[in-house]
Each structure stands twice: as structure tokens, then as C-alpha cells.
Amino acid sequence: NQDEDKVVEYMDELEFLALTAGATVVKRFTQKLTQPDSKTFIGSGKAQEIRDYVKENDINTIIFDDELSPSQLKNLEKEIEVKILDRTNLILDIFAQRAQTSYARTQVELAQYQYLLPRLTRMWTHLERQKGGIGMRGPGETEIETDRRIIRDRISLLKEKLKTIDKQMSTQRQNRGKVVRAALVGYTNVGKSTLMNAISKSEVFAENKLFATLDTTVRKVVIGNLPFLLTDTVGFIRKLPTQLVESFKSTLDEVREADLLIHVVDISHESFEDHINSVNQILMEINAHQKPMVMVFNKIDDFSYEKKAEDDLTPETRKNISLEEWKKTWMSKSKYPTVFISALTKENFSEMKKIIYDEVLKIHISRFPYND
Ligand code: GDP
Structure with a gap:
């Protein structure tokens, strides 16, 4: 049952x-x-069920997979009497935890205030005793209780600050001159940082958690005497909060201004095809979908044979698709150069480097046409 499979994946x-x-x-x-209930998102029977469970098991937070409207959030909190987070709130919280540089922190803070502003009437006042915990990081509770005007002022201040840094970063990018720029893109946790480390022999933070990378890292890489710049970018995710897309403009500018996209896919993940679609969707949103691209299917060392297949396959062939079969499918259906690797064991690394080299060379030659 496909719908139920999807629900399990999302959960x-x-x-x-x-x-x-x-x-x-x-x-x-x-x-x-x-369709979702306009007042409470879920039906009243379900809300009652959750409320009972929360009471019996001393639960302190309920998380929804969708973004709730400000009034839905308020109504649900009243009904269930527990702190309620939605997907956006949760992702913002993770970003707040992981922001390393002042730039990333400013971006996250801006996104948090933008999320907060229409929800200011709903306050966690009755939940104040549960200080801290997830969903509470970032703007402190006392700040949250100040009025909208102060938050609006803060938002314009943060926007100004970001504008200044954006300008600096844009100048920096221009100063990189005519060197070919490649950007690693992909769903969160697919192995972009690991690949970056492996290709550039640098030490970028990699971790089996979502969004280890918020700040972009740029490294100079040389393959076969051909130098180019490689950028690691923030991981994409299904339903990335719009506030984040907006405030991570500069990070996404790296993608927008790249000459070549290296789209990394975690083929060991059962919903890797959904991930590809989400990434392509975001690339389209930021108008970067027409760039040259290389598809790198990562984690082949971790491939098990029970991956789900595309929709055009019958239920019988759906299971037990081997890596070889995936390779054949994707090699023929991808309009981009495609390679299957493991960033961990470095299997097929030379093949991948050759493919990247060829693409970089093409761009390089188009820039310096009289070179040979
Ligand atoms: P990012 O979020 O895309 O930058 O992903 P990371 O580079 O942080 O990697 C996420 C997780 O996947 C880490 O636990 C890595 O060790 C793991 N990982 C990365 N590449 C591979 C691979 O080729 N094989 C396996 N098995 N794990 C990998």
C-alpha cells in the first residue's frame, strides 16, 4: 500500500x-x-486520543509533520494542553542549535522571528514552567513576550545585517574570478561533507544527523592539473521552511552562481528518489535547475537489496532490486553524467573524478576558447 508506505517514510x-x-x-x-481541519488540523476525536495519551504518559511535546497555521497551533494547544511544535518550528530549532558562524546565526534568528511574528498571540505562557527544551531555543522567552513592534524592528535590523554580509560575500565570489565553481547539492545527510573531505582532503564536519552543515565551505580542488572551487552547501529537505529559503539566500546563492552542480544522492536510503525530486524542486525554486549537473549516487557500500522502486514498476518487481539494476535504470534515465560511489570506502572514486574532470574541463574550455 503505497500511501501507507509514504506515511511511514515521512514519520x-x-x-x-x-x-x-x-x-x-x-x-x-x-x-x-x-483535508486538514481548518481549526485544529486534525479531527476532534484524534485530538482527544492524543490528549489522553499525553496525560497518561506525561508527554511534554507533540510534533506535527506539517506547518500549522497560527490559529491551528493555538487551538491545538488549548485542546491538548501540551507544547506543540510543527515541522517548521522543529527545523528552525535544529538550525539554531547548529549555526556556527555569526552569519548562520543571524540567518536562523531572522527565520525564527519571521516564523514567530504571526504567532505572537499564542504564547507558551501556561507552559512556562517547562523552560528550555526543543522549540524553545533561539529568541528567549522574555523576548518572545515583548510586543510585535520590537520584533519587527529586530527583523529589519537582522535583514540589514544580512544585506551587508551578502554584499561582502557576493564581492568575495566575484573575486574568485574565472575559476570554475562546482557546488555539492543534495538532500540532508546524503554524504556531501564526507565527499567534500574525501575530494579535497580537508576536514569538514560530517555527522549522521540532519543539517550538520549550515555554513558553506569552499575548497580549492585539483583534478588532473585542473583547478576548480568546490562548495559544500546546506542540505535540502522536503518542505524546507520558506523562511529558511529566504534567509539562507546567500548560501543558496552559492548554488545559484555555481557553474556545475554535483548532486549527491544517498542510494542506501529507501526514499532516495523522493529526495532527488525534493532537491530538484528547490533548484527550480531558486532558478538553478538548468545548470550542468553530475549525479553522484553515494553509499553503495551500504546498499541492501530491499529498496523500493519507481512507480512504473509492478509490485512484484518493486522489491529486491539490486544495485546493478538501479545502476542500469539510472544510467539510462538520467540526462546527466552519472556515477555510483562510496565516499566512505572510496569505491569508484577515479571514475567519479574523471566525470567531474570532464565537466569542469568543458566549462573551462568554453571560458577560454583560444587556449589550445
Ligand atoms: P551531509 O549532510 O550530506 O553533509 O552528510 P555527511 O557527510 O554529514 O554524512 C552523513 C552520514 O552519512 C555520516 O554518518 C557519514 O559517515 C555517512 N556517510 C557518508 N558517506 C557514506 C558512504 O559512502 N557510505 C556510508 N555507509 N556512509 C556514508
Whole structure:
């Protein structure tokens, strides 16, 4: 049953996000509705069920996989009487935890205030005793309780600050001159940082958590005497909060201004095809979908033979698709150069380097046409 499979996948991902934020997940609730309830998102029976469970098991947070409207959030908190987070809130919280540089922190703070502003009437006042915890990082609670005007002022200040840094960064990018620029893009946790380290022999932070990378790292890489710049970018995710897309403009500018995109895919993940689609969707949103691209399918060392297949396959062939079969499918259906590697064991690394080299060379030659 395809729909149910999807729900499980989405919940798996949400649980991983919650885990990354530091929560322990004890129970999942799902509900099938033709459309969400405008007042409470879920139906009143479901809300009652959750409320009972929360009371009996001393639960302190409920997380929704979708973004809730400000009024839905308020109504649900009243009904269930527990702190409620939505997907956006959760992702913002993770970003707040992981922001390393003042630039990333400013971006996250801006996104948090933008999320907060329309929700100011709903306050966690009755939950004040539960200070801290997930969803509470970033703007402190006292700040949250100040009025909208102060937050609006803060938002314009942060925007100004970002504008200044954006200008600096844009100048920096221009100063990189005519060197070919490649950007690693991909869903979060696919192995971009690991690959960056392996290609450039640098030490970029890699971790089995979502969004280890918020800041872009640029490294000079040389393959076969051909130098180019390689950028690691923030991982993409299904339903990336719009506030983040906006405030991570400069980070995404790296992608927008790159000459070549290296799209990394975690083929060991059962929903890797959904991930590819999400990434392509975001590339389209930032108008970067027409750039030359290389598809790098990573983690072949971790491939198990029970991956789900595309929709055009019958249910019988859906399971037990081997890596070889995936390779054949993707080699023929991808309009981009495609390679299957392991960033961990470096299997097929020379093949990957050759493919990247060829693409970089093409761009290089188009810039310096009279070189030979
Ligand atoms: P990013 O979020 O895309 O930058 O992903 P990371 O580079 O942080 O990697 C996420 C996780 O995947 C880490 O635990 C890595 O060790 C792991 N990983 C990366 N590449 C491979 C690979 O080729 N094989 C396996 N098995 N794991 C990998």
C-alpha cells in the first residue's frame, strides 16, 4: 500500500529530525483526512486520543509533520494542553542549535522571528514552567513576550545585517574570478561533507544527523592539473521552511552562481528518489535547475537489496532490486553524467573524478576558447 508506505517514510524522517533536535520519540499518531481541519488540523476525536495519551504518559511535546497555521497551533494547544511544535518550528530549532558562524546565526534568528511574528498571540505562557527544551531555543522567552513592534524592528535590523554580509560575500565570489565553481547539492545527510573531505582532503564536519552543515565551505580542488572551487552547501529537505529559503539566500546563492552542480544522492536510503525530486524542486525554486549537473549516487557500500522502486514498476518487481539494476535504470534515465560511489570506502572514486574532470574541463574550455 503505497500511501501507507509514504506515511511511514515521512514519520521516519520526522522522527530523525526530532532525534537530531534532542527529543525522544515514544509514539506516532496518524490520521487520514480528505483535508486538514481548518481549526485544529486534525479531527476532534484524534485530538482527544492524543490528549489522553499525553496525560497518561506525561508527554511534554507533540510534533506535527506539517506547518500549522497560527490559529491551528493555538487551538491545538488549548485542546491538548501540551507544547506543540510543527515541522517548521522543529527545523528552525535544529538550525539554531547548529549555526556556527555569526552569519548562520543571524540567518536562523531572522527565520525564527519571521516564523514567530504571526504567532505572537499564542504564547507558551501556561507552559512556562517547562523552560528550555526543543522549540524553545533561539529568541528567549522574555523576548518572545515583548510586543510585535520590537520584533519587527529586530527583523529589519537582522535583514540589514544580512544585506551587508551578502554584499561582502557576493564581492568575495566575484573575486574568485574565472575559476570554475562546482557546488555539492543534495538532500540532508546524503554524504556531501564526507565527499567534500574525501575530494579535497580537508576536514569538514560530517555527522549522521540532519543539517550538520549550515555554513558553506569552499575548497580549492585539483583534478588532473585542473583547478576548480568546490562548495559544500546546506542540505535540502522536503518542505524546507520558506523562511529558511529566504534567509539562507546567500548560501543558496552559492548554488545559484555555481557553474556545475554535483548532486549527491544517498542510494542506501529507501526514499532516495523522493529526495532527488525534493532537491530538484528547490533548484527550480531558486532558478538553478538548468545548470550542468553530475549525479553522484553515494553509499553503495551500504546498499541492501530491499529498496523500493519507481512507480512504473509492478509490485512484484518493486522489491529486491539490486544495485546493478538501479545502476542500469539510472544510467539510462538520467540526462546527466552519472556515477555510483562510496565516499566512505572510496569505491569508484577515479571514475567519479574523471566525470567531474570532464565537466569542469568543458566549462573551462568554453571560458577560454583560444587556449589550445
Ligand atoms: P551531509 O549532510 O550530506 O553533509 O552528510 P555527511 O557527510 O554529514 O554524512 C552523513 C552520514 O552519512 C555520516 O554518518 C557519514 O559517515 C555517512 N556517510 C557518508 N558517506 C557514506 C558512504 O559512502 N557510505 C556510508 N555507509 N556512509 C556514508
